[in-house]
Amino acid sequence: MAGKKEQQKIKPTQEFKEQANTKDRVECQNYPQCFERYANLLDWKENWDKVLDATNPPFYKWFVGGKLNASYNCIDRHLEERKDQTAIIWEGEKGENQRIAYQDLYRKTNELAAVLRDELDIEEDEVITLHLPMLPALPITMLACARIGAPHSEVFAGFSAKAVAERMDDAKSNILITCDGYYRRGKFLNHKEKADKAVEEADIDVDKVLIWKRNDEIHPEVDLKEDRDLIVQDLLDNKKGERVEPVPRNSEDLLFLMYTSGTTGKPKGCQHRTGGYLAYVAGTSRDIHDIHPEDTYWCMADIGWITGHSYIVYGPLALGTTTVMYEGAPDYPNKGRTWEIAEKYDIDTLNTSPTAIRMFSKWGKEYPEQYDFDFKLLGTVGEPIQEEAWEWYYKNIGKRKAPVVDKWWQTETGGNLITTYPASDEMKPGAAGKPIMGIEAAVYDEEGKEIDPGEQGSIVITKPWPGMLQTIYGNDERFISEYWENYSDTESDEMEDWVYEPEDEVRLEEDGYYRFLGRKDEVMNVAGHRLGTGELEDAITEVPEVAEVAVAARKHAEKGEVPDAYVILKQDTDGSDELREKITKSVETEIGPIARPYNIFFVEDVPKTRSGKIMRRLLEDISNQEPLGDITTLKDPEVPEQIREKVRSIE
Numbered sequence: 001m002a003g004k005k006e007q008q009k010i011k012p013t014q015e016f017k018e019q020a021n022t023k024d025r026v027e028c029q030n031y032p033q034c035f036e037r038y039a040n041l042l043d044w045k046e047n048w049d050k051v052l053d054a055t056n057p058p059f060y061k062w063f064v065g066g067k068l069n070a071s072y073n074c075i076d077r078h079l080e081e082r083k084d085q086t087a088i089i090w091e092g093e094k095g096e097n098q099r100i101a102y103q104d105l106y107r108k109t110n111e112l113a114a115v116l117r118d119e120l121d122i123e124e125d126e127v128i129t130l131h132l133p134m135l136p137a138l139p140i141t142m143l144a145c146a147r148i149g150a151p152h153s154e155v156f157a158g159f160s161a162k163a164v165a166e167r168m169d170d171a172k173s174n175i176l177i178t179c180d181g182y183y184r185r186g187k188f189l190n191h192k193e194k195a196d197k198a199v200e201e202a203d204i205d206v207d208k209v210l211i212w213k214r215n216d217e218i219h220p221e222v223d224l225k226e227d228r229d230l231i232v233q234d235l236l237d238n239k240k241g242e243r244v245e246p247v248p249r250n251s252e253d254l255l256f257l258m259y260t261s262g263t264t265g266k267p268k269g270c271q272h273r274t275g276g277y278l279a280y281v282a283g284t285s286r287d288i289h290d291i292h293p294e295d296t297y298w299c300m301a302d303i304g305w306i307t308g309h310s311y312i313v314y315g316p317l318a319l320g321t322t323t324v325m326y327e328g329a330p331d332y333p334n335k336g337r338t339w340e341i342a343e344k345y346d347i348d349t350l351n352t353s354p355t356a357i358r359m360f361s362k363w364g365k366e367y368p369e370q371y372d373f374d375f376k377l378l379g380t381v382g383e384p385i386q387e388e389a390w391e392w393y394y395k396n397i398g399k400r401k402a403p404v405v406d407k408w409w410q411t412e413t414g415g416n417l418i419t420t421y422p423a424s425d426e427m428k429p430g431a432a433g434k435p436i437m438g439i440e441a442a443v444y445d446e447e448g449k450e451i452d453p454g455e456q457g458s459i460v461i462t463k464p465w466p467g468m469l470q471t472i473y474g475n476d477e478r479f480i481s482e483y484w485e486n487y488s489d490t491e492s493d494e495m496e497d498w499v500y501e502p503e504d505e506v507r508l509e510e511d512g513y514y515r516f517l518g519r520k521d522e523v524m525n526v527a528g529h530r531l532g533t534g535e536l537e538d539a540i541t542e543v544p545e546v547a548e549v550a551v552a553a554r555k556h557a558e559k560g561e562v563p564d565a566y567v568i569l570k571q572d573t574d575g576s577d578e579l580r581e582k583i584t585k586s587v588e589t590e591i592g593p594i595a596r597p598y599n600i601f602f603v604e605d606v607p608k609t610r611s612g613k614i615m616r617r618l619l620e621d622i623s624n625q626e627p628l629g630d631i632t633t634l635k636d637p638e639v640p641e642q643i644r645e646k647v648r649s650i651e
């Protein structure tokens with residue numbers, strides 16, 4: 001940028017480089033064969049004949065002809081060398097903990113797989129819905145599903161019963177695995193209650209609900225339904241010592257569904273394949289997260305999101321490392337909890353979000369200073385990180401020694417696409433990095449022309465990669481319209497004519513680094529959680545008094561973004577705090593507490609284009625106290641000023 005001095009870049013240390021898995025940046029010499037480097041990290045029951053089948057874009061096939069099992073790759077193959085090594089460290093909120101050795105994980109996963117296969121008659125390719133919090137039950141259940149070839153669909157534990165029901169219906173999944181409850185800030189949350197409601201709300205007939213006990217005894221607050229509800233631990237008692245052969249899955253067979261928010265409509269089920277996905281997360285765990293089997297690795301995400309699937313469960317376990325999971329809140333019982341855990345388990349690698357980093361820095365360095373930890377590598381993921389937050393993290397947590405790796409990716413991409421190679425690339429606070437091996441990215445303007453360095457535009461990925469979603473479950477058309485239509489020649493069957501659009505705004509820096517600026521579409525990023533404005537609007541219009549609503553993001557110092565709701569009420573209805581309460585409740589019921597509106601404004605009208613489309617961008621400009629962007633397509637130019645008055649009145 002003219003007038004701005006070149007931002008200083010930071011080199012990784014020699015000490016880090018010497019121990020790194022990948023000493024130098026890896027370039028793809030031979031696309032798509034370079035991805036065999038990742039696939040070779042796995043054990044295949046049958047080798048692939050072809051790396052990529054691109055005959056029917058954008059429905060690509062990876063490692064075609066190969067067969068493998070994800071559970072085998074994450075467990076069995078490690079037993080010979082390290083059966084006694086801890087696979088999973090679980091820390092409960094109250095301080096109790098479990099260390100699950102690879103041998104234990106093998107035993108537990110096999111026994112549960114036997115339950116699923118024999119007691120529930122689950123067949124290959126039957127989708128199983130999971131609604132589990134951060135308990136060891138979650139990775140064990142995922143791996144047991146993978147073992148028998150039943151795709152799992154985990155719904156984040158913080159989501160509402162309604163959200164679970166919708167996903168079960170969409171996936172035609174009639175088995176739900178949940179738990180009695182868990183602890184959050186010292187309080188027991190009755191999680192089973194939500195399962196009951198979900199079963200009631202779902203259109204599909206739910207045959208069985210499996211309930212993991214959090215403690216030795218089922219929590220006394222929890223009711224069981226005869227004939228439908230089964231306690232997992234009781235079923236496991238009859239399966240002691242049972243072994244289940246891992247089912248050889250075709251490389252393209254479905255491993256799991258992960259629902260995520262889109263621009264419009266209901267959440268979409270991103271479909272991830274077995275071979276390409278597992279190869280991609282193992283490869284990036286090795287190259288980018290620099291995971292070694294002897295490391296203790298803690299990714300602070302929730303397994304209910306893609307980050308947890310890829311970088312708590314599948315990637316780390318495929319490499320045979322020790323992965324840490326924590327049940328509770330980072331400030332419970334005090335703000336030093338994160339660093340206490342880091343010290344207790346001598347954690348080597350920490351992976352967290354900019355929201356968490358901003359929060360830690362607000363709490364102050366006196367908390368980390370009280371603990372003795374020594375990180376080798378630090379990760380940040382999920383949202384753009386500001387330079388100050390980056391630097392605070394690097395200095396106070398990394399002690400100016402551990403490289404900070406800023407990884408850009410999405411639920412749809414399966415794994416990291418744009419970042420730095422920790423041992424070789426210079427770090428540039430706030431700018432994630434460059435496309436990694438085999439990832440072909442570009443930045444386009446509105447017309448689909450590549451922009452010049454120094455300018456900003458829309459990031460696109462121009463060649464397929466193995467971690468990418470296969471499609472949206474049951475909706476190939478939506479897959480194309482959501483991700484490809486804008487910049488592709490959809491009539492073509494040449495891979496070159498198909499371009500994937502993540503819908504992120506980015507500035508391409510002079511040195512080729514990508515600086516991510518945020519989402520372009522109607523999706524918000526609230527504390528690293530992805531929420532669609534459309535979903536929120538649907539939840540709010542459930543309230544009978546509401547005629548219409550627009551939801552738009554407001555910038556927030558800690559959470560990055562928060563949702564503001566601009567509500568138009570039906571005639572003869574007045575806005576009140578009670579009504580605000582009702583709207584908030586509706587959002588909690590339809591989606592979950594994380595989606596609660598930050599402000600609710602009762603307005604006369606919302607800005608719309610002449611064709612009737614809500615211009616959320618203008619609402620964002622207003623709440624962020626910025627000048628209004630382009631208003632030439634606005635139907636009623638008075639509306640933004642009317643809204644500005646309302647917004648000002650609360651500030």
Ligand code: WTA
Nearest residue numbers: 381382383384406407408409410411516530
């Ligand atoms: C955003 C989370 C800036 C981005 C893995 C993307 C980021 C969305 C970064 C996907 C990053 C993710 N810097 N922005 N390092 N990582 N994002 O699907 O807008 O929950 O499109 O996947 O998060 O969110 P999702």
